[in-house]
Amino acid sequence: MVDPIESPVSNNPDWTVSELSGALKRTVEDAFGHVRVRGEISGFRGQHSSGHAYFSLKDAGARLDAVVWKGNFGRLRVRPEEGLEVVAIGRVTTFPGKSSYQIVIEQIDYAGAGAIMAMLEERKRRLAAEGLFATERKRRPPFLPAVIGVVTSPTGAVIRDILHRLNDRFPRRVIVWPVRVQGDTCGAEVAAAIRGFNALAPGGVVPRPDVLIVARGGGSLEDLLGFSDEAVVRAAAESDIPLIAAVGHETDVTLIDFAADVRAPTPTAAAEMAVPVRAELVAEVEGLRARMRACMTRGHDRRRADLKAIARHLPSGEALLAVPRQRLDIASQRLPKALRANTAAHRLMLVRVEARFGVGRLNALIERRRERFTLFAGRLDSALKANARAHGERIGRARERLGTAGERLPLAFARQLSERGRRLDALGKMLNALSYQGVLARGFALVRDASGTPVRLAASLQNGDALDIQFADGSVPAVVGGPGTVVKPPTPPRRRTAKARDKDARETGLRSPPDQPTLFEN
Template identity: 70%
Template sequence: MPDSLAESPVSNAADWTVSELSGALKRTVEDSFGHVRVRGEISGYRGPHSSGHAYFSLKDQNARLDAVVWKGNFGRLKIRPEEGLEVVAIGRITTFPGKSSYQIVIEQLEFAGAGAIMAMLEERKRRLAAEGLFAPERKRRPPFLPRVIGVVTSPTGAVIRDILHRLNDRFPRHVLVWPVRVQGDTSGAEVSAAIRGFNAIQAGGAIPRPDVLIVARGGGSLEDLLGFSEESVVRAAAESAIPLISAVGHETDVTLIDFAADLRAPTPTAAAEMAVPVRADLVAELARLDARRRAGLARALDRQRSELRALSRLLPSADAVLAVPRQRLDLAGQRLPRALKANAGAHRLALTRIEGRLTPQLLAGALTRRGERLGDIAARLPRGLAVNTSSHRLRLTRDEGRLRLLAQALRERGRRGRDRLENAQARLVRCRRQQAAERAGRLDAVAKLLTALSYKGVLARGYALVRDASGAPVHAAAGIAAGDAMEIEFRDGRVAVSATAAAGPDAPPSPARPARKPKSRAASPLPEGPRQPTLFDN
């Protein structure tokens, strides 16, 4: 055999399958990096997967690390992943055999310092501003004097007391407080829910709808104020139909809700001052305006009085005004007698012309024609009455036939109803009797079963029930000590006894009792028939 076909040396190393090698690498990586903190920038984040898990990468200048957040941990994250956000990820390193790669399973996310927070806020501000949420034309001026003021803040802090104190000093108004957490993981969700809740109140309902809203919080660090820069809070403030005043932090503190609000106050106290005017100033202004109104009215009356006096001097006298009408009346009085005579002559001439046509023969002819017409009507009256009477009699005959048929149908319907009622009554009686019989049978069966399962039946067969001093049944002799008081219940009564010795391996046997005389079966109170087994049967 040639040397080239000689057998090669055999290695002692064991063969690995791909799955075994991947599992070994996975255990090695997880044991070496069980809990790590990795700082990097989020890259490739597109929101949660349809399964609820989130997949993205952490990168820096020279490397990239795959990351995953399981569905159960995603809802508990203090901050939500965002593209380009620099964070510190806390979790464990593991491998994914399906891709021969390693990744970090994130359990917590933290901001990588104030710079990362500012970068995230700037990116969020730019994105929301591009949507037009900060546009000046969206902002509205709050009412000059609101009737109801809604305040979104913590009910236990000093902010709400400062606002109420300032409102009482300037102009007391009705205030509705929506309590929220102003710091923590749930702060943003509670503030946005409060703003939308105030907007959902219907006007004229049991709870008055606010005319202006104040979102207030005291000063704090950049991390403390993050809840008022969340996207949900900004969108709720921009969508609010009620004018909103933002008063978060001190004058140097800036949050994203300040840009979406209609007004921004440097402090919560300043927000109260923006919401209402000073009542004393309004009263003084009203007094000043009322004085000006009174002085203006007095001056107007004086001016009009002077003008009236000047115009009255230009009016003519009464004699000059009545001279022409008086002359016209005198001329008409002179012409009146002649006009009356002429009118009477004209009427007399008209009567004379009519007199020739009103003769007795003319009136007699008119009476004769009217009499003939009346005679014709009287001759036609009997025939018309007869025809009318016959038509009514025929109609009554037809109606009488219909009424008879209707009465017969009603009598037949009543007869059938009585028959159905009697049948239903008979079936009801039979059903009641059958139901009563069935219930009596079930009651007898249950009574027999109760008698069979009762321990009284066991006692009636000659057994006894032992109870301790508290009345609890005694199931074993091991728990009885010498001198214990007990009670034995027989079929016909109970007997109080006392233990003379403790039960045990060295305890003397109990004296034999005389054989009990068997009782006849007729003395047993148990019912005849098959008996159900009990716990006392051997």
């Protein structure tokens, strides 16, 4: 047999996997602690269902896993975006479950102006692909708005410049929605202000603006980032109210400038775009009124000259009436001859009509009418006789039915009278059975107090009360006993059963109501 090979003896202790992982974790955290790492965000797909965010930071030669816990994600000043170059501040640790190291990020900053510009270019490209910057979506602001909504800081110089410029050009009603124009909450507040103005109902307590101005003074690229926020761009694109963007100076560019309907180089220029100059409008109206008066005067003069020129070419009244007067003279000469010819023609027509309606023709017409009348009279006599026969037959049938009914009437009356007599006897029996006098005849008595009211309960009596006790053959006066007399309440009578009541109803032929009490039932 071969002896087993003995393992070499070592002085190194044995580590479990968990112990080694924990030791590595403590070593990495103690050696590095909080670090600032610059890199490009990669693999970011938004927050996990748990609320945490997982992605990587990379550069040209390496990749570092990164995680932002749910509690810190909402407090980040710069939100992670795919491809954004940032400086992440956090602590380096290990993840034993994958034998890897990672950075737990607590704060994210932009890695210089170049990173911000790259982020803005990527966001601009993505939003433009959705059509938010399309030219056909932009609208022209109203020429003279009644109400102007301004989204800006209420304490800065911008709102004073806008109000001063509006008062100089054309005073209008201005509603200011105060927002922060710099900082982490700037984008959310500006987007909420734009949507808030659009949510106002026309004709409400707070009037809905006809045009919006989103304004801010100049600043650095980081200071203006709030107006390039995606929420602000979407709110500006969705606005039903025409929007003028006036953020920064003329050289400053933010993404709201592309989504707005009009971009103004400065807030003062936005006020100039919102309203015209009142003095210029008044002067223009006065000029138009003077031109209108001059045009009307020239038009009247030209028409008056044209009328005079046309009047000179018209013929005189004598020349216009010469031909009609001659036609009248010719017609007056032909009129007597025409009247005689017309009279002769009508006389001839009258003779022809007289020949058609001579005496013989009239007599023949009268004879034909007489024959038709005789025929109608015969038909009417026949119809009257047939109608009389029909009515006679109907009357005869009715007389026969009446005789038959007269013969049946005494029998029906006797039968009905007998039936009513039996019902009357049954009702009399029921009345005697239910009458309290019948109960008295069976040995009971009716007790009344001094006022004649029946006494139902012995407990209602007191000593000395006068009573009247009625029996079947008369009444006897009585007085409740003196001291020491105990008045016991009577035993309540037994209720009659439903079977007994049904039996009485069958005997009398009438059915009394099931809840009808007897004389001695409570």
